[in-house]
Amino acid sequence: MLTTYAQESSASERLTECKEEDFTSVDRLIIGAGVVGLAVGRQLAQRGGSTLVVDKNRQFGMETSSRNSEVIHAGIYYPQDSLKTKLCIEGKHRLYAYCQQQGIEHRKVGKWVVAQGAEQIEYLHGLRRHCNELNVPAEIISATMAHKEEPMVRADAALVSPTTGIVDSHEFMASLLRELTDSGGTFAPNTSVVAMQRDLDAYKVLVTTGDPETPFMAIRAPVVVNAAGLWADRIANMLVPDSHPWRQQYRLHFAKGRYYVLDAKASARLGIRRLVYPVPDRNVVSLGTHLTLDLAGTIRFGPDVEWTASNDDYAPEGGAPIPDVVQAINMYLPAVRSEDLCLGYTGIRPKLQHPGGAFRDFVVREESDMGMPGLVNLIGIESPGLTSSLAIATMVDGMLH
Template sequence: MLPSPTTFARVLPYRTLAIATIAEAFSVSRKSAFSTTTSGISEPELCFDNVIIGAGVVGLAIAERLSRQPKTTTLVLERHASFGMETSSRNSEVIHAGIYYPVDSLKTRLCTRGNRLLYSFCSQHSIRHARIGKWVIGSEPDQFLYLKNMKDRAEKLGVPMHFLSMKEAAHQEPNVIAKEVLVSPTTGIIDSHALMECLEAKIQSRGADVVYHTSVISISATSSGYRIRTSDTPPTIIHARNVINSAGLYADAVAAMIAPTSPYRIYPCKGVYYTFAGRCPPVKRLIYPTPEKNLQGLGVHSTVDLAGRVKFGPNAFYVNSKEDVGVQEDEAMSQQFAEAVSKYLRRVKKEDLRVDYAGIRPKLSGPGDPFHDFVIESSKEHPGFINLLGIESPGLTSSLAIAEHVEKMLGYDRVDDGWDNI
């Protein structure tokens, strides 16, 4: 009989956890915390109320939320050596306003709520960010109609947006080429690494843990929850009352562990970023063309980071491998970027562009498919097992709101932390 969920004493400091097995990371000297396999090898067994699979920004946000619950235990499992090693660290680091998606979608609801939460969290915890605003621009009649519809949608959502006169636009950003400019003043930029680092620290300060170098290799349902087997040698068995699948690019594989007939498939969609290597940055704020059809991407836009560096991207194209994040100088792609950017920015030449990095979006829509919303769901067959699939943009902005949503789905009472009482 396993011990009831309790707070397991941490016996190793955090940085050691990153190279330890789960069994080493917790106090497992109690004989009752071990089982024996048919081969005679002892398999340490641990109990937790909540296990989150994946330490991207969404997984960490959920763990931060659940770690507030009294008399509960929470653990995050991450296969990489640190947090945010996949999609969470390979994006535009933009705080979105929530204006692109259908009004009744999860993406819209969680992004608009997440926008407010994220600014509040950053202010409270001194995380570097800047509310620099975004211009969505148009130069053709169909783009003007898109901008009008976007503003109408923003008004319904209570998201501030306004058109800018061409005289004022030319004064503020003389290098921008546009005939209409729609301003989103609540869009901003953030140091996503600092955000994740802060979330991890808050998780640990409440006695919960994030364990790295640990993959989940199987999950099965039990009478009291779920049995998780990890990749340690020998494997560790974790009994969890609730499991939150926040595995990003591999969330479909984790979902299939508990439900082999799961209908969901992640389509890896790659996006490459270029930096501006010229002398004088051409813009001071975020400049977005109207987005691509079916919202496959938001177009090759220009962003500014917290150091004032300008980058362009991402483009969007489907790839076969979820690990395909490599980049190299590509003459044809450089030309494509230069042509895309030159449609809305002066003074940007191909020789000013340097390939920087790439990210993979975990899309639920394949090539040519229509828009697909976030999937955040459990089932009657597997209560307490929550799948999060297709958490691409605006996942970073939505992360803290997603955590609230999951907390409610699990039936927990809300526990505020001051900054989120908004």
């Protein structure tokens, strides 16, 4: 049993005071049970040994992984040599194959990126050239053809992305967890990391357990994967002094976004059969207030973007009023009215780029060059993180073996 310490002791002091017999040893500790943490845990558990995945929430995937559009992205927006592009394209193929193999509900519905005016049409042609360089299927259709296919959509032209799809993200994560445990891995919910230290050839980690009799547990692991999502920079910072460079390099900024649900009658009236996206902003901070479908056929719009200091405030208040949201939607779907929409759910994206900042790529790094072998930081894993998850897991596995 872990020694109980005075309440005034800090978490770091408690960890330092732990005796050798207090520690539970595992081969690998994954911090965070979102879709990426579960994918990594599953991949590493299949190598044998002991793998422990912890999450501060009461069950898996309660943050970014369950508060998104559930889209399988094609991988067309980001720079060719970026991890976001490479991992999204690889992950897309892996995810479709995995869903097919495991019987997870998904659908390759396709997506349009719609242009209004000459400048946006020029952007579409540039995007198509980019798709060609990436060997990702895409074509541009005219306004006439777009109107024939989707009469309710306004578009002077549209880029068609046939490999975009949708997936039941909860079912996907549940399958990853099942394979993790079937391979001998363990999932510990309600388990928060409160301190971490490097110790010779391993990491010492203190976690809270939610158990009043043994409120803390000390873990020793030679391999730690930081897949903490919205909290990943805070986890990384536990290991370094205030002056360490990654405190700035890995600092997260939080973009809160709300989704708006179209009522059933309006959905039936529109009859939309695919995802519809406007042209994104210059730095791809957001893909715009786009139209997505879920597997039940419900139409959702969003997310909008509100920069916030909080990484856990999911309250729907604030943001753009529905008439402003409708104005953005009406640029490509003029038949939508304010009374057709209601506020749905809210998500938060962990972004490395600050408001107004340039593109920032995923961080997927094994930190040997920082004197921390066996530590893998996964930071800024936002969209297309769901699509990329299986590819990220393969990359992490390669870094560690």
